Amino acid sequence: MTHKVLLLPGDGIGPEIAAQAARLLKACQDAGLDIEVDEALVGGAAYDAHGDPLPEQTLDKAKAASAILLGAVGGPKWDKIEDLSKRPEKGLLGLRKNLGLFGNLRPAMLYPQLASASSLKPELVAGLDIMIVRELTGGIYFGQPRGIEERNGERVGFNTYVYSESEIERIGRVAFEMAQKRGKKLCSVDKANVLEVTILWREVMERLAPEYPDVELSHMYVDNAAMQLVRAPKQFDVVVTGNMFGDILSDAAAMLTGSIGMLPSASLNESGQGMYEPCHGSAPDIAGKNIANPLAMMLSVAMMLRYSLGENAMAERIEAAVGSVLDDGLRTADIASEGMQTIGTDAMGDAVLSAFAKQ
Numbered sequence: 001m002t003h004k005v006l007l008l009p010g011d012g013i014g015p016e017i018a019a020q021a022a023r024l025l026k027a028c029q030d031a032g033l034d035i036e037v038d039e040a041l042v043g044g045a046a047y048d049a050h051g052d053p054l055p056e057q058t059l060d061k062a063k064a065a066s067a068i069l070l071g072a073v074g075g076p077k078w079d080k081i082e083d084l085s086k087r088p089e090k091g092l093l094g095l096r097k098n099l100g101l102f103g104n105l106r107p108a109m110l111y112p113q114l115a116s117a118s119s120l121k122p123e124l125v126a127g128l129d130i131m132i133v134r135e136l137t138g139g140i141y142f143g144q145p146r147g148i149e150e151r152n153g154e155r156v157g158f159n160t161y162v163y164s165e166s167e168i169e170r171i172g173r174v175a176f177e178m179a180q181k182r183g184k185k186l187c188s189v190d191k192a193n194v195l196e197v198t199i200l201w202r203e204v205m206e207r208l209a210p211e212y213p214d215v216e217l218s219h220m221y222v223d224n225a226a227m228q229l230v231r232a233p234k235q236f237d238v239v240v241t242g243n244m245f246g247d248i249l250s251d252a253a254a255m256l257t258g259s260i261g262m263l264p265s266a267s268l269n270e271s272g273q274g275m276y277e278p279c280h281g282s283a284p285d286i287a288g289k290n291i292a293n294p295l296a297m298m299l300s301v302a303m304m305l306r307y308s309l310g311e312n313a314m315a316e317r318i319e320a321a322v323g324s325v326l327d328d329g330l331r332t333a334d335i336a337s338e339g340m341q342t343i344g345t346d347a348m349g350d351a352v353l354s355a356f357a358k359q
């Protein structure tokens, strides 16, 4: 069966890294992968062209695709748009919500070659392999009511942090199953000392635990989890948490691996359809300079092959190609270190492609 892959480059460094992913997809096709690749606009680019960060034709194509690869959206150019629903980020949130992509997998894995690029001491991060499972279509990102309104003569901003039992249970199951396939340890992160919504979160996780007797469940408050991530990150195997805590903790975990430019992610729905994107944003500070690290994006292609297309061998081939490029001492600026060769985005793409061809 021919798989349909939709590429959404987006904004900032999005198109630069998406170009490398497109070349990699072509190489996969040449190696026998049966895919058809289409492209569409999202985010600021779609707003500029159609006045909408998620035009109907993009959403239709996304719904019809087996998998979506997204670069990044957003940037200062669009930060002044008053109507929040037209901001680039709403394009991304709209895709997640409309496709029901509730299960966000954000692995933080240290390539041994990058131990010295981490901001932590090498011994603290050597062998690091954490999987953050972030709930992606609920919580404070989507809760109602929300808004900014006039109350008692001043403006008040408000959002609602809400989770239903069924939403908690379905992300809990994703996390328990993930833990079963990995180190059998699951840490649920909440703020149950203050917030009712996470008291319920903790209760539901506890209720699920007996169904996964081989998994050791623990709980941690989010402030402590942030601290533990930079104190002793290797204590974690799988972490499950809500939308906003997961957003924050996954950026912190990313840095442990040397750079946010290394971390891919998968966002899955109930039927296994997925959207794949780097954890980082559109990096406006380095956009257009050919210096962005394309590896998170290229590793997102590997995640797509594994989770949506069932092509494990080809996914491993991409991951091995990335490893071999790092072995060769090639680095983009964000992961540069002494004695290594610093190269740009295109050159890193070239290097991965040639290593992929040799695998």
Ligand SMILES: NC(=O)c1ccc[n+]([C@@H]2O[C@H](COP(=O)([O-])OP(=O)(O)OC[C@H]3O[C@@H](n4cnc5c(N)ncnc54)[C@H](O)[C@@H]3O)[C@@H](O)[C@H]2O)c1
Residues within 6 Å of the ligand: 013, 071, 072, 073, 074, 075, 076, 089, 092, 260, 261, 262, 277, 278, 279, 280, 281, 282, 283, 284, 285, 286, 291, 292, 293, 294, 296, 334
């Ligand atoms: N998934 C997404 O599309 C996504 C995610 C996060 C932020 N954003 C948007 O991106 C814009 C910028 O946000 P931000 O600055 O907070 O976060 P960011 O992730 O874009 O950048 C944070 C820092 O990391 C660096 N960085 C990020 N990716 C890199 C890469 N591949 N190679 C090298 N360096 C990299 C940037 O140069 C910057 O210094 C905002 O508009 C934000 O809303 C989008």
Ligand SMILES: CC(C)[C@H](C(=O)O)[C@@H](O)C(=O)O
Residues within 6 Å of the ligand: 074, 089, 092, 093, 247, 279, 281
């Ligand atoms: C751009 C933004 C809406 C998004 C989020 O907060 O989920 C980003 O930070 C991410 O981590 O994917």
Ligand SMILES: [Mg+2]
Residues within 6 Å of the ligand: 247, 248, 251, 279
């Ligand atoms: Mg984020």
